[in-house]
Amino acid sequence: MSNRVALFTIVSREVLRFMRIWLQTLLPPVVVTALYFIIFGNLIGPRIGSMDGFDYSQFIMPGLVMMAVITNSYSNVVSSFYSAKFHRSIEEMLISPMPGYLILLGYTLGGVLRGLVVGVLVMAVALLFTELRVEHVWITVIIVVLTATLFSIGGFINALFAKSFDDISIVPTFVLAPLTYLGGVFYSIDMLSPFWRQISLANPILYMVNGFRYGVLGVSDIGIGVAIGLIVAMVLIAFGVALALLERGVGIRS
Amino acid sequence: MTERALSIEGLRKTYSNGFQALDGIYLDVERGDFVALLGPNGAGKSTTIGIICSLITKSSGNVKVFGMDIERQRSPVRRCIGLVPQEFNFNIFEPVEEIVLNQAGYYGIPRREARRRTAAVLQQMGLWEKRRGSARELSGGMKRRLMIARALIHKPQLLILDEPTAGVDLEIRRSMWEFLRETNRSGVTIILTTHYLEEAESLCDRVAIIDRGRIVEHGPVSDLIGKLDVETFVLNTRAPLRRAPALGDYPVRLLDSRTLEVEISRRHSINVLFERLSVQGIQVLSMRNKANRLEELFLRLVDRGGR
Numbered sequence: 346m347s348n349r350v351a352l353f354t355i356v357s358r359e360v361l362r363f364m365r366i367w368l369q370t371l372l373p374p375v376v377v378t379a380l381y382f383i384i385f386g387n388l389i390g391p392r393i394g395s396m397d398g399f400d401y402s403q404f405i406m407p408g409l410v411m412m413a414v415i416t417n418s419y420s421n422v423v424s425s426f427y428s429a430k431f432h433r434s435i436e437e438m439l440i441s442p443m444p445g446y447l448i449l450l451g452y453t454l455g456g457v458l459r460g461l462v463v464g465v466l467v468m469a470v471a472l473l474f475t476e477l478r479v480e481h482v483w484i485t486v487i488i489v490v491l492t493a494t495l496f497s498i499g500g501f502i503n504a505l506f507a508k509s510f511d512d513i514s515i516v517p518t519f520v521l522a523p524l525t526y527l528g529g530v531f532y533s534i535d536m537l538s539p540f541w542r543q544i545s546l547a548n549p550i551l552y553m554v555n556g557f558r559y560g561v562l563g564v565s566d567i568g569i570g571v572a573i574g575l576i577v578a579m580v581l582i583a584f585g586v587a588l589a590l591l592e593r594g595v596g597i598r599s
Numbered sequence: 600m601t602e603r604a605l606s607i608e609g610l611r612k613t614y615s616n617g618f619q620a621l622d623g624i625y626l627d628v629e630r631g632d633f634v635a636l637l638g639p640n641g642a643g644k645s646t647t648i649g650i651i652c653s654l655i656t657k658s659s660g661n662v663k664v665f666g667m668d669i670e671r672q673r674s675p676v677r678r679c680i681g682l683v684p685q686e687f688n689f690n691i692f693e694p695v696e697e698i699v700l701n702q703a704g705y706y707g708i709p710r711r712e713a714r715r716r717t718a719a720v721l722q723q724m725g726l727w728e729k730r731r732g733s734a735r736e737l738s739g740g741m742k743r744r745l746m747i748a749r750a751l752i753h754k755p756q757l758l759i760l761d762e763p764t765a766g767v768d769l770e771i772r773r774s775m776w777e778f779l780r781e782t783n784r785s786g787v788t789i790i791l792t793t794h795y796l797e798e799a800e801s802l803c804d805r806v807a808i809i810d811r812g813r814i815v816e817h818g819p820v821s822d823l824i825g826k827l828d829v830e831t832f833v834l835n836t837r838a839p840l841r842r843a844p845a846l847g848d849y850p851v852r853l854l855d856s857r858t859l860e861v862e863i864s865r866r867h868s869i870n871v872l873f874e875r876l877s878v879q880g881i882q883v884l885s886m887r888n889k890a891n892r893l894e895e896l897f898l899r900l901v902d903r904g905g906r
Contacts, residue, residue: 350707354704361697432689436654436684437701442677442706598653598654599649
């Protein structure tokens, strides 16, 4: 009972935080996605033609949603947890009887919820530019929740190690953004030469984008079983690593 | 339960940069005690508190709270402790009420009960009118009271306050003293660090003096003051003096033309001092201790190390 209350406290606090600052958290991905659809979908898209049997707007839609989910779930946790370290309000939780896994779970759920809210908003924007018919609802939901979970935990690990606000922007800028853009958001890897195709297969975001594309459009460059299996494995490993770091007090206890 | 509120044995802490903050702390605090932990800056007070409250990892030694090991019985130990840290450690952008409510949530207190308790502690701390505003709008004294309210929300049996009255004006300090006395009378064990020795003497029944990571003195305030061999008094004279009078074995200094500083040891008497001053025609208008007696003891103890 008391663990449930503690978990609810962290999650509700996290949700309240990103809702309170919606101009910084919810609006930007909506604006950016609208711009992508206007430029790539409506202006450039007709010249590209169809891809995997879909018009270009429809093809890029799942990737754009996943891009927003990945970025927002990650940045929610990394900025919130690092701010708590910076303000030292993290001590409120560290002195409490809450076990470490509950703190990790609370922040992760907060990140997942922001990722889902942004994902829904971006999808709503997409509907203004293209038709949408979800082929496999449950696969879509599973892939988006797993992806948001993975990147929320990633944000948590980043925040544990971060010593300054600069440290929380390095990974999103120099790791997440390139991997996302090269993860098949705007193209099918079938277009690539065999060499670059093999290189692309090492990019984990490719599996998430394609898994989500399979859920929505019913097409994918990757087998859906492989995609889900890989994301689940990564979630479990990331959770284990984050929990071990938290229990050892890395970045939070001297 | 008859266990001590706190029992520390051989506590050592060396930070990753090699600095040894604690060099074998031994300290027992009985249930219901009101203890002052005194020491100069860098003596190890905050490190000791940090370890008790799980914010700092010890290098070696044992710490028990109400008989429970702080590492093996983390959850029940943490339920017993309330901490008011030295520096503000809340999100200044959060509303006052939310800060306290969330703290209750971290301790697993259901929302309805948490709301009831939050209202009670905020009223007790005079923050009820400010509950909807963000914490950054509070004055320094109010922020300290907010941290006390937050520390009390789960009704701890051991309350630890690290410099709770630093930077607080005299009126608020006095009201906080009264509140702490009342809290202690209700059965809560209190450990307090402070730089105001007058505060320690007025509030606490026991004092532990920590220096260079070790407890150099520990006991009832009256016993410690009794150990003071020498007290320094400041005397104001009616007529101006050109030089310090010769007072035999009483060390004396002329601070200014009408102020004398005299050291009186336990084997001397004040009566004899006044006789010698009278003989030389020096009339004393007033007399006071140069420092608070506990402060004098503290300075002599920590000075022994050649600081």
